[in-house]
Amino acid sequence: DVKVTQSSRYLVKRTGEKVFLECVQDMDHENMFWYRQDPGLGLRLIYFSYDVKMKEKGDIPEGYSVSREKKERFSLILESASTNQTSMYLCASSFLSRETSEQYFGPGTRLTVT
Amino acid sequence: KQEVTQIPAALSVPEGENLVLNCSFTDSAIYNLQWFRQDPGKGLTSLLLIQSSQREQTSGRLNASLDKSSGRSTLYIAASQPGDSATYLCAVRRDGGSQGNLIFGKGTKLSVKP
Numbered sequence: 001d002v003k004v005t006q007s008s009r010y011l012v013k014r015t016g017e018k019v020f021l022e023c024v025q026d027m028d029h030e031n032m033f034w035y036r037q038d039p040g041l042g043l044r045l046i047y048f049s050y051d052v053k054m055k056e057k058g059d060i061p062e063g064y065s066v067s068r069e070k071k072e073r074f075s076l077i078l079e080s081a082s083t084n085q086t087s088m089y090l091c092a093s094s095f096l097s098r099e100t101s102e103q104y105f106g107p108g109t110r111l112t113v114t
Numbered sequence: 115k116q117e118v119t120q121i122p123a124a125l126s127v128p129e130g131e132n133l134v135l136n137c138s139f140t141d142s143a144i145y146n147l148q149w150f151r152q153d154p155g156k157g158l159t160s161l162l163l164i165q166s167s168q169r170e171q172t173s174g175r176l177n178a179s180l181d182k183s184s185g186r187s188t189l190y191i192a193a194s195q196p197g198d199s200a201t202y203l204c205a206v207r208r209d210g211g212s213q214g215n216l217i218f219g220k221g222t223k224l225s226v227k228p
Contacts, residue, residue: 004157033215040220041220042203042218042219042220042221043203043205043216043218045215045216048215058215090157090158092158101145101146101163101207102148102160102163103148103160103205103216104160105150105157105158105159105160106157107156107157108155108156108157110155
């Protein structure tokens with residue numbers, strides 16, 4: 001079974017803090033993704049990575065950065081947290097090959113910025 | 115720009131009923147379409163993946179169809195059970211361009227009453 005884990009289920013941070021969200025997958029997937037999910041807006045892609053040290057911006061990268069130093073781990077960084085970054089954050093992974101590109105999701109991290 | 119729409123936004127049915135969830139997309143240049151289930155406050159669970167060359171996929175009581183030319187997919191759930199209550203999301207993978215990121219609909223919230 002594919003397993004994608006996220007470091008925290010719930011997180012509360014103060015405005016201006018630097019926040020790290022960690023994601024780990026155990027299926028040797030090349031692709032890893034960070035989404036945020038908000039009521040009425042659905043899931044939106046923040047960043048993704050298709051290889052170690054490679055990253056590409058998604059639809060809403062502003063205020064975020066990412067790090068991928070090892071194939072199994074993809075970190076999302078909020079450089080200076082703001083209240084509009086309060087959201088559910090979901091990590092996903094998949095193989096690079098188009099034929100086997102099913103995405104698998106982690107349990108999510110609900111982040112509240114006060 | 116690809117847009118994915120799911121109608122209805124919410125659906126309530128009695129236990130045992132067969133039901134159909136709808137998904138439409140504006141750009142037929144997709145590589146595949148994936149259906150997910152999301153329980154409240156949780157991550158996404160992949161249900162079915164249909165490649166653009168396929169017409170349907172089946173898993174247990176679930177059957178998903180794809181009509182790429184008309185930009186539609188349906189998820190058929192047979193003999194619904196209270197445990198099927200969840201939000202169902204469809205997502206399309208764009209053909210070409212970014213490495214496999216998905217465009218999501220906003221979901222259909224299903225409630226199956228005992």
